[in-house]
Amino acid sequence: MDCEARKFAWFEPGSADELLSQRQVYRNSQSIYEPGEYLFAEGDVHPMAYTLKEGWAICYKQLLDGQRQVVHVALPGDFLGYQTDFSERIDYSVMAVTECKFCGFTPAGIESLLEKDLSLIKRLMEIQNKQNKSCKRTLSVVGQAQAKSKVAYFLADLVERLERRGLDIEETLAFPLSREDIADAIGITPVHLSRVSVELSNAHVVECRHNKLKVMDIPALQHLAEAVF
Amino acid sequence: MDCEARKFAWFEPGSADELLSQRQVYRNSQSIYEPGEYLFAEGDVHPMAYTLKEGWAICYKQLLDGQRQVVHVALPGDFLGYQTDFSERIDYSVMAVTECKFCGFTPAGIESLLEKDLSLIKRLMEIQNKQNKSCKRTLSVVGQAQAKSKVAYFLADLVERLERRGLDIEETLAFPLSREDIADAIGITPVHLSRVSVELSNAHVVECRHNKLKVMDIPALQHLAEAVF
DNA sequence: CGAGGACTTGATCGTATTCAATATTAGTGG
DNA sequence: CCACTAATATTGAATACGATCAAGTCCTCG
Numbered sequence: 001m002d003c004e005a006r007k008f009a010w011f012e013p014g015s016a017d018e019l020l021s022q023r024q025v026y027r028n029s030q031s032i033y034e035p036g037e038y039l040f041a042e043g044d045v046h047p048m049a050y051t052l053k054e055g056w057a058i059c060y061k062q063l064l065d066g067q068r069q070v071v072h073v074a075l076p077g078d079f080l081g082y083q084t085d086f087s088e089r090i091d092y093s094v095m096a097v098t099e100c101k102f103c104g105f106t107p108a109g110i111e112s113l114l115e116k117d118l119s120l121i122k123r124l125m126e127i128q129n130k131q132n133k134s135c136k137r138t139l140s141v142v143g144q145a146q147a148k149s150k151v152a153y154f155l156a157d158l159v160e161r162l163e164r165r166g167l168d169i170e171e172t173l174a175f176p177l178s179r180e181d182i183a184d185a186i187g188i189t190p191v192h193l194s195r196v197s198v199e200l201s202n203a204h205v206v207e208c209r210h211n212k213l214k215v216m217d218i219p220a221l222q223h224l225a226e227a228v229f
Numbered sequence: 230m231d232c233e234a235r236k237f238a239w240f241e242p243g244s245a246d247e248l249l250s251q252r253q254v255y256r257n258s259q260s261i262y263e264p265g266e267y268l269f270a271e272g273d274v275h276p277m278a279y280t281l282k283e284g285w286a287i288c289y290k291q292l293l294d295g296q297r298q299v300v301h302v303a304l305p306g307d308f309l310g311y312q313t314d315f316s317e318r319i320d321y322s323v324m325a326v327t328e329c330k331f332c333g334f335t336p337a338g339i340e341s342l343l344e345k346d347l348s349l350i351k352r353l354m355e356i357q358n359k360q361n362k363s364c365k366r367t368l369s370v371v372g373q374a375q376a377k378s379k380v381a382y383f384l385a386d387l388v389e390r391l392e393r394r395g396l397d398i399e400e401t402l403a404f405p406l407s408r409e410d411i412a413d414a415i416g417i418t419p420v421h422l423s424r425v426s427v428e429l430s431n432a433h434v435v436e437c438r439h440n441k442l443k444v445m446d447i448p449a450l451q452h453l454a455e456a457v458f
Numbered sequence: 459c460g461a462g463g464a465c466t467t468g469a470t471c472g473t474a475t476t477c478a479a480t481a482t483t484a485g486t487g488g
Numbered sequence: 489c490c491a492c493t494a495a496t497a498t499t500g501a502a503t504a505c506g507a508t509c510a511a512g513t514c515c516t517c518g
Binding site for chain 2: 043061062063064065067068069071083084085091092121122124125126128129131132133135136137138139140141142143144145149184186187223226227228
């Protein structure tokens with residue numbers, strides 16, 4: 001995991017929390033997933049939580065008719081799969097977009113970490129709180145905005161998150177999401193996304209092609225996004 | 230608050246938690262809001278959290294252009310306004326739809342409760358987790374479904390929540406939301422909502438008029454909703 | 459009974475979808 | 489390294505779902 005991303009992680013072995021390390025917590029916990037592979041799927045009873053250490057992954061839900069909604073694009077440092085009650089079915093799927101490295105935590109491991117350091121509970125609450133806010137914000141844009149604003153919001157949000165992870169957003173960035181991934185995240189079709197992308201490109205706001213992303217006008221992008229940043 | 234709703238509340242004075250009661254926590258904490266009045270508004274620094282004890286309220290966000298997205302319809306027992314960091318601005322507004330009675334908690338009050346009973350932290354996490362799941366589910370429907378499914382989802386979800394609060398959903402239920410409230414919750418216009426309502430009514434699925442709700446065919450309603458219930 | 463607001467209905471328009479064809483990229487084996 | 493193929497993305501044309509504008513109707517409340 002990029003060192004900048006550590007501050008987003010819930011618990012990072014090898015950092016200042018080192019003294020808390022316990023063998024059991026990390027046993028079998030580091031794992032690699034290839035593009036297209038699943039960490040877990042919606043409906044699974046899956047008593048593990050994960051920190052994404054490297055790579056990009058998408059979290060999504062499916063309607064009964066098969067329609068897919070991407071509810072989160074996971075970046076290094078993101079904490080996934082946590083549930084207060086791990087005997088419940090998980091409510092979303094996680095699929096690797098690029099090669100991903102995850103660090104897994106068992107419920108027992110989490111329990112023992114929490115007992116040793118009460119501040120980790122606060123941290124866990126903060127993470128939930130942030131995810132909550134982010135989801136409401138996305139819902140607002142998906143529910144109310146026009147296609148162009150939705151695209152702008154999606155890209156502006158991702159760019160902001162990448163910047164906080166230490167990337168220079170003035171540069172051309174690696175961007176592994178497909179048209180369909182993006183479209184499913186904002187509730188439009190890939191075909192229409194393509195048309196909107198051309199508009200944004202012609203307006204010299206942002207260019208997003210061939211798995212590369214180049215932001216040309218950040219203020220314009222954020223303004224189009226309609227959301228409060 | 231209806232006694233059935235207590236099990237949804239985070240902390241209910243007068244219940245088994247009674248011994249925890251502290252004067253400071255409840256000072257000035259019971260308050261009544263008339264329809265249209267605000268508990269707090271998006272952007273406020275508002276260091277209080279609340280349990281809704283009686284009435285209906287809507288939680289919403291606004292885009293920069295003024296568009297409104299209702300992110301939650303609050304019913305008795307719901308816990309609102311909690312933030313891990315109360316110095317941050319709150320990310321949504323809460324407006325009373327009917328006359329509402331709220332029970333308020335100060336950050337200091339919450340802190341002292343948590344210190345006395347660690348299980349309350351678990352409870353708080355559960356609440357956050359539930360809100361999270363609910364938001365993702367709503368996002369999926371708002372992002373992917375057709376208008377008719379959106380309406381069905383919205384009503385099916387509310388009916389389920391009312392039922393868990395002890396109401397008999399076979400009966401005609403009080404339903405104080407306006408067309409606009411519903412429309413803003415699912416991302417369609419009130420005009421179109423009106424047309425869809427007629428369809429659902431003609432199909433003998435659900436009737437929702439004059440602040441009354443009558444579900445005629447629950448299975449059909451849930452099937453239309455497309456979401457996993 | 460009258461006035462104002464909320465809701466419904468009708469007609470038209472526009473954004474985004476769908477279907478289909480083309481173009482581009484990435485992947486594979488010669 | 490270059491065909492050849494499959495997958496992904498773009499473009500075009502037609503359609504449709506939902507939005508908008510406007511008129512009319514139905515409740516509610518004074």
